[in-house]
Amino acid sequence: MKGSTVNRAQVGVDKLVATAKEYLWPAFGRDSTFFDLPMSLISAGEGNYVIDSYGNRLLETNSCGAAASLGFNPPALMAAMKQQMEKIAITTPNLFAPTEPVVWLSEKLAQISPGSLKYTIYSSNGSDANETALKIARHYWKIKGQGTKYKVIHRYPGDYHGMGMSTSSASGHIFRRVPFEPLMAGFVAIHAPNCYRCPYNLTYPECDLLCADELRKVIEFEDPSTIACFITESTNTGLGIIPPPPGYMKRVREICDRYEILLICDEVITGFARSGFWFECEKHGIVPDMLALGKNLSWGCGALAGTHVKKEIAETFTGKDTLQHGYTFGGTGYLAAAGLAGIEYVEEHNLLARAKEIGDIMGRELSAIKDKSAVVGDVRANAGLIAVELVKDKATKGQFPDRAAVAGVVNKVGRENGVLFACSTWYGDILWMMVSLTMTNDELGMVVNAVDKAAAAVEEQFT
Ligand SMILES: Cc1ncc(COP(=O)(O)O)c(C=O)c1O
Structure with a gap:
């Protein structure tokens, strides 16, 4: 055996950090220096608070990457998981047969999703849910006798x-592409809309949704007979919460049709x-052909994802054309039980309305900070999807030369004010927040206060 063993119950936090540095490869572009930061090793969660191994207790504003939208350890979900785990904890990998909660979650999803979206095929992560959707798209066109349709358009x-x-x-995300080149052939990118920083330097509505029209132009150039699907978020969360302009998703739907x-x-x-809304597509009045779901499918309780597919598409996959696809942990029973319990919790506590209310409160309060601050360039609040974009120069929207340094100050000031921000180095100076939908108004006030202080510190140190 390599290395020495310790009595884990008795080690201090310094030994824990040193061991993490020695053996643990932290994900998402970090190296071992990450473990020098507070909140890099987590001990526990309590409601909307997270506690690190040093004992720091902070209000978490990101819901673990929008995965734990009901906070940590919600009792109803814990109970549902425990009940199912006691029956069968593993998912019978050699059998690949779903357990009962998976059935009930699937029925519930079909009830809360719009239009003819009906069937769900499960996986573990959001990446798998999207991969599954891309494979279904290609296979679908083959079944329909249009096998030349294989390309994927994305933004x-x-x-x-x-x-x-x-x-x-x-x-x-360019930095997540270049190191792994060559990427796959047949993927074609178009500009994502960004009304704060329009790629065409136009303004809405005079632009007449040129961003959506780019989809049409690229389809015509590539030839529709070669294209299987367009994959997109509605609000571009990956760019720091950029909602689409009004009418964009409807135009996209029309073009795809x-x-x-x-x-x-x-x-x-x-x-x-x-x-x-249960799903953002409803807000934009459209029904996609497939929805990729993850994160809150189990409300952050574990790795559960799914691809939710329209009836008329899913029902073509029969006989010799069944879908040769699946994952060992595609549809873990106790996570499905958590998923179902979470949906019921949202219904019982009217959290769809509360999400909108959170957006209204945060939009109003953060806009007041923007009015007085020299560095808050844009505030975007789409219900529980909230961003504050910091800029060096509000008139030109010029960014800070060292965006990562700005993120460091924001995160530090957040911690000093009891709040954990996720102003990460890849967003740099965009503070994105996806607060738990169970946050109280007092907790939202704490977040607003910390943003106020962070913006003031950035203004003082970087302008
Ligand atoms: C919009 C979106 N899609 C897909 C994924 C991938 O999900 P996962 O990390 O579960 O693979 C993420 C992860 O953050 C995401 O934000």
Whole structure:
């Protein structure tokens, strides 16, 4: 055996950190220096608070990447998981047969999703849910006798769909693409809308949704007979919460219909009440052909994701054309039990309305900070999807030369004021918040106060 063993119950936090540095490879572009920061090793969660191994207790503003939208350890979900775990904890990998809660969650999803969206095929992560959707799209056109339709249109920058090779190929974070080149062939990018920083330097509504029209132009150039699907978020969370301009998603739906292209909406973040609707597509009045779901499918209780598919598409996969696809942990029973309990919790506590209210409160309070601050360039609040974009110069929207340094100050000031921000180095100076939908108004006030202090510190130190 390599290395020495210790009595884990008795080690101090310094030994824990040193051991993490020695053996643990932290994900998402970090190295071992990450473990020098507070909140890099977590001990526990309590309501909307997280406690690190040093004993720091902070109000968490990101819901663990929008995965834990009901806070930590919600009792109803814990009880549902425990009940199912006691029956059978593993998912019978050699059998691949679903357990009972998976059935009831599937029925519930079909009830709360719009239009003819009906069947769910499960996986573990949002990346898998999108990968599954892309594979279904290609296979679907083969079944329909249109096997030349294989290309995937996607958006950049931002619009993140996952870490696999296909989902990296369909994503718009440049720094997550270049190291892994060559990516997959047949993926074509169009500009994502961004009304604060329009890629065409136009303003809405005079632009007449040129961003959506780009989809049409690219489809015509590539030839619709070669294109399987368009994959997109509605609100581009991957770029720091950029909602689409009004009418954009409807225009996209019309274009996809006109050219017979499947529309995949990635609602891994925006799904499950975060937008004030069960799914954000409803807010935009459209029904996609597939919804990619993850994160809050289990309300952050574990790795559960799913691809939710229209009846008329799913029902073509029969006989010799069944879908040769699935995952060992596609549909863990106790996570499905948590998923179902969470949906019922949202219904019982009217959290769709509360999400909208949170957006109204945060939009109002953060806009007041923007009015007085020299560095708050834009405030975006789409229900539980909230962003504050900090800029060096509000008139030109010029960014800070060292965006990561700005993020460091924001995070530090947040901690000093009892709040954990996720102003990460890849968003740099965009403070994105996806607060728990169970936050009280007092807790929202704490977040607003910390943003106020952070913006003041950035103004003092960087302008
Ligand atoms: C919009 C979106 N899609 C897909 C994913 C990938 O999900 P996962 O990390 O569960 O693979 C994420 C992850 O953050 C995401 O934000």
